[in-house]
Amino acid sequence: MWFSTGSRRLTRVLGWLAALGLLAGLVLALGVAPREVSQGDVQRIMYLHVPSILTAYLAFAIVLVASLGYLVSRRQAWDRWAGSAAEIGTLFTGLTLASGSLWGKPTWGTWYLMLRGMIDEAERRAQFAAVLGIVAALNIPLVHFSVLWWRTLHQPPTLLRPVPAALAGIFRFTLGVNWVAFTLLFAYLLAKRIRVGRLSEEGLP
Amino acid sequence: MRFVRRAWILAWKDLTIEWRAKETLNSLFFFALLLIFLFQFALGPDRERLSAALPGLLWLGFILSGLLGLGRTFAGERDNDCWDGLRLAPGEKSAIYVGKLAGNLLLMLAVEAIFLLLFGVFFDLDLVAALPGLALVVGLGTLGLAAVGTLFAAMTAHVRARELLFPVLVLPVEVPVLLGTVKATEAVLLGEPLGSVAHWLKLLAVANVIYLTIGVLTFDVVLDG
Amino acid sequence: MTPDHPATPEHWGFVVAAYGLAAIVLGGYWRRLVRLEREATAKHDRRPAPPGTATSR
Numbered sequence: 001m002w003f004s005t006g007s008r009r010l011t012r013v014l015g016w017l018a019a020l021g022l023l024a025g026l027v028l029a030l031g032v033a034p035r036e037v038s039q040g041d042v043q044r045i046m047y048l049h050v051p052s053i054l055t056a057y058l059a060f061a062i063v064l065v066a067s068l069g070y071l072v073s074r075r076q077a078w079d080r081w082a083g084s085a086a087e088i089g090t091l092f093t094g095l096t097l098a099s100g101s102l103w104g105k106p107t108w109g110t111w112y113l114m115l116r117g118m119i120d121e122a123e124r125r126a127q128f129a130a131v132l133g134i135v136a137a138l139n140i141p142l143v144h145f146s147v148l149w150w151r152t153l154h155q156p157p158t159l160l161r162p163v164p165a166a167l168a169g170i171f172r173f174t175l176g177v178n179w180v181a182f183t184l185l186f187a188y189l190l191a192k193r194i195r196v197g198r199l200s201e202e203g204l205p
Numbered sequence: 206m207r208f209v210r211r212a213w214i215l216a217w218k219d220l221t222i223e224w225r226a227k228e229t230l231n232s233l234f235f236f237a238l239l240l241i242f243l244f245q246f247a248l249g250p251d252r253e254r255l256s257a258a259l260p261g262l263l264w265l266g267f268i269l270s271g272l273l274g275l276g277r278t279f280a281g282e283r284d285n286d287c288w289d290g291l292r293l294a295p296g297e298k299s300a301i302y303v304g305k306l307a308g309n310l311l312l313m314l315a316v317e318a319i320f321l322l323l324f325g326v327f328f329d330l331d332l333v334a335a336l337p338g339l340a341l342v343v344g345l346g347t348l349g350l351a352a353v354g355t356l357f358a359a360m361t362a363h364v365r366a367r368e369l370l371f372p373v374l375v376l377p378v379e380v381p382v383l384l385g386t387v388k389a390t391e392a393v394l395l396g397e398p399l400g401s402v403a404h405w406l407k408l409l410a411v412a413n414v415i416y417l418t419i420g421v422l423t424f425d426v427v428l429d430g
Numbered sequence: 431m432t433p434d435h436p437a438t439p440e441h442w443g444f445v446v447a448a449y450g451l452a453a454i455v456l457g458g459y460w461r462r463l464v465r466l467e468r469e470a471t472a473k474h475d476r477r478p479a480p481p482g483t484a485t486s487r
Contacts (some may be wrong), residue, residue, distance in 0.1 A: 002331065026449070040443060088459075095452045095455060114373065118365060119364055131426060131427055132374070135312075135356075141382070141410075142412050145408060146384040146385060147384070149384075151406065189459070189463065199470035200470045
């Protein structure tokens with residue numbers, strides 16, 4: 001089949017690139033980048049946190065597009081994209097749990113996947129998941145701003161604050177490398193997850 | 206015009222049933238009463254602590270009673286085997302959404318008015334001065350709650366463990382609505398001008414527009430499923 | 431003090447914990463995907479392929 005040769009090789013290349021990128025990002029984040037003056041070494045968590053949350057945003061953007069695509073075309077492939085991207089997006093939001101307390105956000109994906117798990121019939125599952133995916137994805141900016149405003153009255157959201165322009169080049173470079181590495185990892189995992197879904201025919205659980 | 210008529214007929218049907226049986230209204234009234242007693246026992250006689258927690262408690266009550274009512278949006282159709290009748294009704298399916306939403310909204314606002322009255326009596330609140338601002342905030346928040354709740358109620362109507370799944374699906378979506386309404390209610394009860402919470406009100410308005418648009422556009426998918 | 435607001439700058443423990451946890455979570459998910467892929471491929475290949483298509487190995 002068409003995906004078994006060309007795209008499998010591409011997936012493998014993606015996997016190696018992601019592994020290399022992650023390694024480089026790790027060395028930069030823990031070794032090369034200097035200690036940040038005001039926050040100390042704990043600031044190094046940002047190199048993990050910010051790429052994770054950006055990757056999660058990317059994942060839920062894909063959920064939105066794929067959900068719309070499914071409702072318009074009713075092709076099962078769109079549903080597989082939406083379900084796979086949501087699963088991996090949830091994984092990446094989960095990573096930010098360890099590095100920052102952005103409550104409310106780790107729930108995005110979990111309840112989407114919960115609904116999927118509760119409907120057995122493939123077509124109905126795809127329809128409802130598409131509606132839920134659209135609601136969840138469009139809700140993300142609202143959640144983001146409301147949590148930000150709500151928190152700023154108590155404490156400045158340090159880790160979420162955009163990187164100041166004055167930040168030295170090495171910080172931005174480290175962040176950039178990690179971001180690219182996480183995006184590559186996401187693409188690799190997504191390709192693999194979609195392939196698993198396609199092979200197991202019944203669609204995603 | 207026919208769209209509005211269709212929606213109105215459905216809302217009228219639901220409200221008439223509710224008016225005759227008073228099934229939801231009665232239980233929600235006693236639920237509200239019990240909640241207020243519980244709040245009083247839990248917080249004790251300390252006035253200061255009470256007034257600090259009041260906006261949160263108020264919305265906790267609105268949400269708990271709202272979720273109970275919203276979860277039953279399609280209970281009548283489901284229990285009496287009228288689901289297919291609803292699906293086969295002529296015209297646009299989104300009229301059904303708007304009708305159900307209007308019915309839910311009126312019911313929730315009625316319960317919330319009772320709730321507010323009880324709150325004012327039990328916690329000695331001056332509601333009259335805050336009423337215009339409070340009406341705006343409660344209206345915006347209730348619409349946000351009902352818009353998502355009505356859509357998700359249709360979605361979970363035929364899913365197993367729907368009583369559990371429904372609140373679990375609705376509550377995470379409502380995080381921005383809850384934060385906004387609690388903050389705005391706090392400001393209104395403290396007598397601050399609405400301008401000081403204008404950003405929250407805008408957020409609520411945007412959220413409502415998004416939820417309503419999604420509801421109207423996707424309801425035929427949900428109903429067919 | 432929350433982890434993102436250290437009183438002192440000596441917080442390597444948090445850094446190592448965060449990166450370690452991320453490595454475990456991502457690695458675990460990757461291994462699960464590889465296992466699922468292997469199982470699904472095996473099941474897929476056991477079925478007779480429809481005419482005109484190559485097998486996926």
